[in-house]
Amino acid sequence: MSSSEERKLILKSSDNEEFVVKESSAVQCLTIKNLVEDRCVSDPIPLANVDSKILALVIEFMEKHAETTLSNSEKKEFDVEFVKKPFDDLLELILAANYLDFRELMDVLCNTCAKQMENWSVEEVREKFNIQNDYTVEEEKAARAENPWAFE
Amino acid sequence: MCSGRSEADLISNLPGSIIDNIMGCLPLRDAVRTSILSREWRYKWVTCPELVFDFWFDQMFLGNHKLEQLVYPILKLHRGPLVKFALQVPAFRSCPHIDQWVDLMQNNTIQDFTLHISRGDSHRLPFRIFTFHQLRKLKLYKCVFNPPPGFKGFNKLLNLDLQNVDLVHETFASFISACRMLERLRMIDCTSFDCLEIDSPKLKFLEFHGVFRFIAFKNSPLLEEVSISFSSMEFKTGKSFSSNLIDSLSCLPSLEKLHLQAFALEELAEDGLPRNLPVTLKTLKILHLSDMYFEKIEEISCVLCLIRSSPNLQKLKITAFTFDVVESVGEYLRAQKSSDCLLAQLKTVDMLLFSGVEPEMEFVKYLLASATGLEEMAILPHSGSVSDGGESILNELTPPPNNFNNHQFVKII
Numbered sequence: 001m002s003s004s005e006e007r008k009l010i011l012k013s014s015d016n017e018e019f020v021v022k023e024s025s026a027v028q029c030l031t032i033k034n035l036v037e038d039r040c041v042s043d044p045i046p047l048a049n050v051d052s053k054i055l056a057l058v059i060e061f062m063e064k065h066a067e068t069t070l071s072n073s074e075k076k077e078f079d080v081e082f083v084k085k086p087f088d089d090l091l092e093l094i095l096a097a098n099y100l101d102f103r104e105l106m107d108v109l110c111n112t113c114a115k116q117m118e119n120w121s122v123e124e125v126r127e128k129f130n131i132q133n134d135y136t137v138e139e140e141k142a143a144r145a146e147n148p149w150a151f152e
Numbered sequence: 153m154c155s156g157r158s159e160a161d162l163i164s165n166l167p168g169s170i171i172d173n174i175m176g177c178l179p180l181r182d183a184v185r186t187s188i189l190s191r192e193w194r195y196k197w198v199t200c201p202e203l204v205f206d207f208w209f210d211q212m213f214l215g216n217h218k219l220e221q222l223v224y225p226i227l228k229l230h231r232g233p234l235v236k237f238a239l240q241v242p243a244f245r246s247c248p249h250i251d252q253w254v255d256l257m258q259n260n261t262i263q264d265f266t267l268h269i270s271r272g273d274s275h276r277l278p279f280r281i282f283t284f285h286q287l288r289k290l291k292l293y294k295c296v297f298n299p300p301p302g303f304k305g306f307n308k309l310l311n312l313d314l315q316n317v318d319l320v321h322e323t324f325a326s327f328i329s330a331c332r333m334l335e336r337l338r339m340i341d342c343t344s345f346d347c348l349e350i351d352s353p354k355l356k357f358l359e360f361h362g363v364f365r366f367i368a369f370k371n372s373p374l375l376e377e378v379s380i381s382f383s384s385m386e387f388k389t390g391k392s393f394s395s396n397l398i399d400s401l402s403c404l405p406s407l408e409k410l411h412l413q414a415f416a417l418e419e420l421a422e423d424g425l426p427r428n429l430p431v432t433l434k435t436l437k438i439l440h441l442s443d444m445y446f447e448k449i450e451e452i453s454c455v456l457c458l459i460r461s462s463p464n465l466q467k468l469k470i471t472a473f474t475f476d477v478v479e480s481v482g483e484y485l486r487a488q489k490s491s492d493c494l495l496a497q498l499k500t501v502d503m504l505l506f507s508g509v510e511p512e513m514e515f516v517k518y519l520l521a522s523a524t525g526l527e528e529m530a531i532l533p534h535s536g537s538v539s540d541g542g543e544s545i546l547n548e549l550t551p552p553p554n555n556f557n558n559h560q561f562v563k564i565i
Contacts, residue, residue: 088162091162091163094166094170095166098166098167098169098170106170106173107173110170110173110174110176110177111177113174113177114174114175114176114177114178114182115177117174117178117182118178118179118182122185122188122189125186125189126189126190128162129161129162129163129164130160130161130162131161131163131164131189131190131193132161132190133189133190134190134191134192135188135190135191139191140188143187143188143194144188146187147184147187147226148217149181149214149215149217149222150181150184150185150187151185151188152215
């Protein structure tokens, strides 16, 4: 086992909680990988945009996906269970994955988000995301008329 | 309608790349429906890098709208790089509109292109497709594929999937050779080939279903998985067909997984029943033989010959296709010496569509006696021929408990 596999990093959440992770898992986050490669790693690495609750979840995902002994289908099974979380948590995880540039996590979360959206009506989507409908009645009609096939 | 909610909008202000990512996971219809969520959302869908027209665009869902009328406006509204375009819709026919759509696509961003003609005449691909130099994946169904003269290949293409595609012999080999990064090649029911030449330095996976007389692998050092099945028996134009095929396969230094139809091997028996091949498939680990009739001694003997010539084979999978029971086959198998150390490396055997007739049973018994390292034998009974769920098969193969050669690892799946 080469020494880089044993190297650990300390990540600090926005609410000052510290987490120890293997460098080899953490570099799945390109933001962290860049810090390591540019030798800009401070000890601990402060992650101002991620709180401890979300960071713990990111680390759980990160470590699972870094395990070389797991097959792809085992990882997929883990993903299926991992995304069974309240919608608000999923959105926060998306923001964290974006900030950390963690492509794999981002793809799984966006896919989950999309799958949920498929099942909702337009009104439900607005509700779940708190989207304010600022269309006037005429404007909404015109928008629908642009692609009528999608609304019938 | 405004309820004065104080909670922030959770999604609309996410970075565009996240919205695009989510949008790309939505079916096209749902992506377009987001246009009425709010003013902000009216044209968020047009930057989605993927446009996939799939089964939902079947006429029965579209009502009065015709697919051919929808594609052009959508492509015109689209903004930003289009990375994936796929059109795979039931009952879709070739039409001149297709070339107009291709004209609208930026040729320096498309990486993934699928065109599936379901009915009627094949569509002659417009030359513009050959300017898509960023293509990583190309999937065509019922098209005419003829690269223009001087075409230098898609030098980023990784995955080529062709079904019912008309190919031109003279240009196809050089086309494959020019796509230096190709890793996966699939050719199903395309033009018949006299000699199919594969010169592909990064190719890892080849699947072929159709007709060829010869296949030649020039420079395919990474090819590890090959599946070849023939759509007609006419290819077997006499002697040396099978030995040419095996010779070609034995040139592959990385071949680990092979699928062939059992009858493709029969010509190996032209000069008498072989015991071993003159070549060995040293790297082969997994062998799948399908359409095994168990009706001819030549077939059985050539199959055993191939297994014996694969010294590192770990897994054997046989899909049976037995109709008639031929007594001489069972007799031939019983007469085989079971002290066959050349099968000692075999660990797993799967027998699929197993009817339990005598030749099949004798084959399995031969394997159980010769493959001394065998760890697992799984038998999937053919439900049309086996009515007791495989119990009598299992009883016949598993000797009573006081026999030390107890084949506990035989199981019905």
